[in-house]
Amino acid sequence: MTATTPEGASHHDAPSLRGRRHRRRWNPNLVAGSVFVGLIVLAAAVSFVWTPYDPTQVDTSARLVTPSVDHWLGTDKFGRDIFSQLMVGARTTLFVGVISVGLAALAGVPLGIFAGMTSRRWAGEVTMRFNDLLLAFPSLLLAIMLAAIFGGSTLVAMIAIGIGSIPSFALLIRGGTMQAMKSEYVLAARVVGRRPVAIGVRHILPNVSGLIIVQSSVLFAIAILGEAALSFLGLGTPPPTPSWGRMLQESQTLLWQAPRLAFIPGIAIALAVLGFNLLGDGLRDIFDPRLEDRR
Amino acid sequence: MLLWNLARRTGIFVATLLASSIVVFGLMAVLPGDPARVALGLNATDSDVAHLREQFGLDQSLPERYLDWLRGLITLHPGTSYVTQTAIGPEIATRIPVTLILVGASMLVAIAVAIPLGTVMALRHRRASGLALSALSQVGVAVPTFLAGILLVTLFAVRLGWLPSSGWTSPQDDFEMFARQLVLPALALGLCQGAIIARYVRSSILDVLRQDYIRTARAKGRQPAQALIHHGLRNAAVPVVTALALQLVYLLLGAVVIERVFVIPGIGSLLTDSVGLRDLNVVQDVVMLLVAAVLVINLVVDILYVIIDPRLRAAS
Numbered sequence: 001m002t003a004t005t006p007e008g009a010s011h012h013d014a015p016s017l018r019g020r021r022h023r024r025r026w027n028p029n030l031v032a033g034s035v036f037v038g039l040i041v042l043a044a045a046v047s048f049v050w051t052p053y054d055p056t057q058v059d060t061s062a063r064l065v066t067p068s069v070d071h072w073l074g075t076d077k078f079g080r081d082i083f084s085q086l087m088v089g090a091r092t093t094l095f096v097g098v099i100s101v102g103l104a105a106l107a108g109v110p111l112g113i114f115a116g117m118t119s120r121r122w123a124g125e126v127t128m129r130f131n132d133l134l135l136a137f138p139s140l141l142l143a144i145m146l147a148a149i150f151g152g153s154t155l156v157a158m159i160a161i162g163i164g165s166i167p168s169f170a171l172l173i174r175g176g177t178m179q180a181m182k183s184e185y186v187l188a189a190r191v192v193g194r195r196p197v198a199i200g201v202r203h204i205l206p207n208v209s210g211l212i213i214v215q216s217s218v219l220f221a222i223a224i225l226g227e228a229a230l231s232f233l234g235l236g237t238p239p240p241t242p243s244w245g246r247m248l249q250e251s252q253t254l255l256w257q258a259p260r261l262a263f264i265p266g267i268a269i270a271l272a273v274l275g276f277n278l279l280g281d282g283l284r285d286i287f288d289p290r291l292e293d294r295r
Numbered sequence: 296m297l298l299w300n301l302a303r304r305t306g307i308f309v310a311t312l313l314a315s316s317i318v319v320f321g322l323m324a325v326l327p328g329d330p331a332r333v334a335l336g337l338n339a340t341d342s343d344v345a346h347l348r349e350q351f352g353l354d355q356s357l358p359e360r361y362l363d364w365l366r367g368l369i370t371l372h373p374g375t376s377y378v379t380q381t382a383i384g385p386e387i388a389t390r391i392p393v394t395l396i397l398v399g400a401s402m403l404v405a406i407a408v409a410i411p412l413g414t415v416m417a418l419r420h421r422r423a424s425g426l427a428l429s430a431l432s433q434v435g436v437a438v439p440t441f442l443a444g445i446l447l448v449t450l451f452a453v454r455l456g457w458l459p460s461s462g463w464t465s466p467q468d469d470f471e472m473f474a475r476q477l478v479l480p481a482l483a484l485g486l487c488q489g490a491i492i493a494r495y496v497r498s499s500i501l502d503v504l505r506q507d508y509i510r511t512a513r514a515k516g517r518q519p520a521q522a523l524i525h526h527g528l529r530n531a532a533v534p535v536v537t538a539l540a541l542q543l544v545y546l547l548l549g550a551v552v553i554e555r556v557f558v559i560p561g562i563g564s565l566l567t568d569s570v571g572l573r574d575l576n577v578v579q580d581v582v583m584l585l586v587a588a589v590l591v592i593n594l595v596v597d598i599l600y601v602i603i604d605p606r607l608r609a610a611s
Contacts, residue, residue, distance in 0.1 A: 132307065135593065136315045136586050140548045145322060148570040148578040225439050229552050232441050233567055252445060252556070255460075259449045266442040274437035 030282025033217075036275025040268075044090040053081035055088045056240040064258050073264055076247070077254060082261070085242040086268055092243045093272060096158050096227040097220045103162030104219060108169025109212060113200050115170065116177025128174075131167045139164025139226050144235060152235035154227075161226040165219045172215055176208040183207075210287030217280035221273045228269045244269050300601055308594040315586050316368075320361050323579045331377065333573050351377060351576070368583065378574040386565065386577075387584065393463065394561035397484070397553070398546050400477055404485025405492055405546070406539070412489070413496025413535075418519055420501060429497070435490025440549040444483035444556040451479060461558040480557040484549045488542050495538035496531070503527040540596045544589050551585075 052072065059079035067074045073082040115127040143160030150156055180186060180203070189199050230236030231245025239246065244265040251261035331347040332339060348354050351374070352363055367373045373383045412428060419425030438446075452460035458479055464472040503509065504519070504527065512522035523531075551563030558564070562581060569577040 129307065129311070132311045132593075133314050133318070136311055136590050137318070138544065138548055138589065140551065141582055141585055141589075144551075144566060144570055145319070145578065145582050148573065148575060149322065149325075221437070228439055229441065232439075233552060233555060235567075235570065248442065248445065255445065255449050255453050259453065262442075262445045262449065266438075266445065269439060269442065270434065270437045273439075274434060277433065277437060 027282050027285055029278045029285065033275050033277070033279030033282050036271050037279055040090045040094065040272050040275065043087045044094050047084075047087035047091055051081075051084035051087050053084045055080060055084035055242045057081075064254075067260075074258075074260065076250065076261055077258075082247075082264055085247060086244070086264065089242040089244045089247065089265065089268070090272075092154065092237055092241060093224055093227060093269075096154060096161065096237075097223045097276075099158040100162035100165065100223045100226075101216050101219050103159070104165035104169050105212060105216060107163075108166040109173050109205075109208075111166065112170040112173025112175075113177050113204050113208070116174040117181060117196060117200055117204065127170075131170050134163065134167045137164065139222075140229060143226070143230050144233075147230070147235040152230070152238060154237045154241070157227050157230045157236045160230075161223045164226075165222065168219065169212075169215055172211055173208050176211045177204050180204050180207040210283075214280050214284045214287055217276050217283055221276035221280070224269065224272050224276065244272075297601065301598060304594060304597050304601070308590060312587060312590055315590070316365060316583060317361070319579060319583050319586065320364060323575055324357055324360070333575065347377065351375075364579075368580070373580045374576065376569075376574050376577050378569075378572050378577075383577055383580055387562070387580065390560060390562050390565050393559060394547075394550050394554070394563060396466075396477070397480055397550050397559060397561060398543070400481035401484035401488065401546055401550070402539070402543070404481050405489040405542070408486060408489030409492035409496050410535075413493040414500055414523070416493065416497040417500035417504065418523070420497070432490045432493045432497075435487060436494070438487055438490075439552075440484050440487050441552050441556050443487050444480065444553055447479045447483050448556075461556075463557075463559045463561075476557075480553050480559060483556070484546060484553050488546055488549070491545075492535070492538060492542055496535050499531040499534045499538075500527065503531045506530070537596050537599060540592060540599065543592050547585065547588060547592075 057080060059075070062071070062075050062079040063077055065071050065075040065079070071081050071083070073086065075081055076085070111127060111131070115124050115131075118124050118127075139161045142164055143157055146156045146160050147153075186199060186203050189203055194202075227236055227243070228245035228248070231243040232249045234246075234249065236245055237243035247265035248262055248269070251258070251265070254261055331344045331351065331353055335343055335347060352360060355363070364373075371384060373387070375382050376386075412432065416425050416428045416432065420429070448460045451458045459472075459476050460479075462476050464476055466473040500523065504523065506527070508526050509522050512526050513519065517525070550561060551566060553559070554561045554563035555567055562584065566578065566581045566585075569575075569581065
């Protein structure tokens with residue numbers, strides 16, 4: 001499983017970009033990212049109402065057909081239509097991404113805000129040590145262990161990827177919270193006696209929302225890679241539900257006859273990851289040009 | 296102060312290691328069903344299951360089993376597999392060097408790619424060539440290692456027939472074969488990581504290029520590359536070294552997948568094979584080994600930080 005760099009794709013000279021008004025109108029990362037992600041969302045959405053064929057339908061008379069008018073991207077060794085599988089696979093990919101990133105945000109954001117806000121040293125310390133423990137279990141390892149116990153499934157993959165993504169969320173949000181805590185409006189809220197929970201929800205959360213959005217996009221890319229790797233190992237989405245990772249795995253024995261069976265889902269995975277990474281970089285430029293200096 | 300800091304970090308490491316061993320053991324122990332029955336399969340008789348339970352101490356209480364397991368790990372005698380009935384220790388011991396060689400070779404590939412690529416990307420960051428390389432590295436980041444493996448096999452093994460598509464030979468048996476078989480997996484793992492590390496190198500060098508001492512050197516007539524080589528590289532190295540160490544974790548995890556692609560008998564394939572066989576105590580031991588490796592890498596990074604950067608020494 002690969003990780004993305006925390007740094008943005010583009011390094012700007014910070015002073016010219018300070019303040020939202022002065023940001024560049026044309027943000028190529030954002031545009032390219034939105035286009036790629038948009039294509040995948042579109043494919044997934046359309047697949048609910050229409051696919052050229054039933055993606056799980058086996059047709060022994062049309063095995064390993066090369067791309068044609070009938071089958072736009074050809075068929076696999078069971079005669080299943082690749083384009084249809086790809087469309088439904090987009091659904092699996094997005095589903096895993098949404099649930100796992102949502103899970104990571106639900107746990108990681110409160111954890112990070114708490115660790116950043118608390119004035120009790122031991123409380124912050126305990127939260128960070130808990131984070132250390134989570135860091136010891138990268139998603140892939142956690143998923144393999146859970147798959148050994150419960151058997152491989154989309155749910156196991158989502159949970160493992162979600163839990164594995166909590167620490168990076170928590171660390172980032174803790175940093176943002178600590179900065180927001182120094183601001184005068186938080187001080188003012190504390191002076192008028194607002195309770196910590198209210199300050200966290202009303203003042204800190206909106207302030208770190210940019211961080212949350214950017215990090216979600218980056219983690220989405222990591223989740224896609226994770227799901228693909230797990231399905232590739234046979235520990236993710238079980239058949240017959242189409243999954244890009246498993247399409248790749250199934251293609252491995254056919255590299256000699258039909259390498260396109262590997263290229264097509266491979267390109268889909270890479271485009272999806274690239275799309276979310278670029279989107280993350282683009283959003284980063286919008287929300288906080290100074291963010292790239294922060295880990 | 297430095298010693299206190301190192302002692303504290305080592306203490307945290309030991310505590311996290313113990314806590315994670317409880318997590319690993321606990322997760323495996325909550326298994327729905329009996330591990331002995333899972334290992335023996337559906338056709339096992341009750342007496343077989345009882346015999347296996349006794350043989351592996353599964354009839355003991357959980358704390359006893361945990362302590363037994365821990366004792367076995369610490370004394371490097373992790374017991375025998377439920378399924379294959381072979382000793383786990385020697386099995387793991389023969390596989391560790393394989394994975395280490397693979398990870399080491401991939402790291403070399405990654406460094407060889409990342410440092411020149413990242414430097415050029417930084418020096419030309421406003422020019423088309425720099426942007427093109429940057430886009431290329433972005434693509435490299437997006438390609439999963441197993442896809443890189445498959446693409447490399449398709450090109451160099453299937454199309455060109457230059458290199459073997461999979462397998463592993465011990466370097467003592469046949470060094471040439473060993474080297475030929477290592478090339479593709481090391482490239483698959485190393486190129487993807489190289490793309491990621493190159494981005495760290497780029498941003499680190501860009502930071503350094505903005506420093507006053509580089510401006511001074513430029514004012515004295517040095518070319519950007521010269522100024523960077525004479526004054527900047529050493530400063531840029533600190534974040535890159537730590538990034539490299541952290542990426543080791545991902546190389547290790549990537550190896551789990553790549554070993555599967557190239558049929559390499561390392562730790563990763565032991566893990567995935569054991570999951571397939573539902574050989575749970577092997578899974579438990581290998582996961583613990585990898586968790587310990589992740590923690591050791593993180594500890595080394597922490598210590599490196601403290602030793603290399605005096606400011607961090609003072610801050611913490």
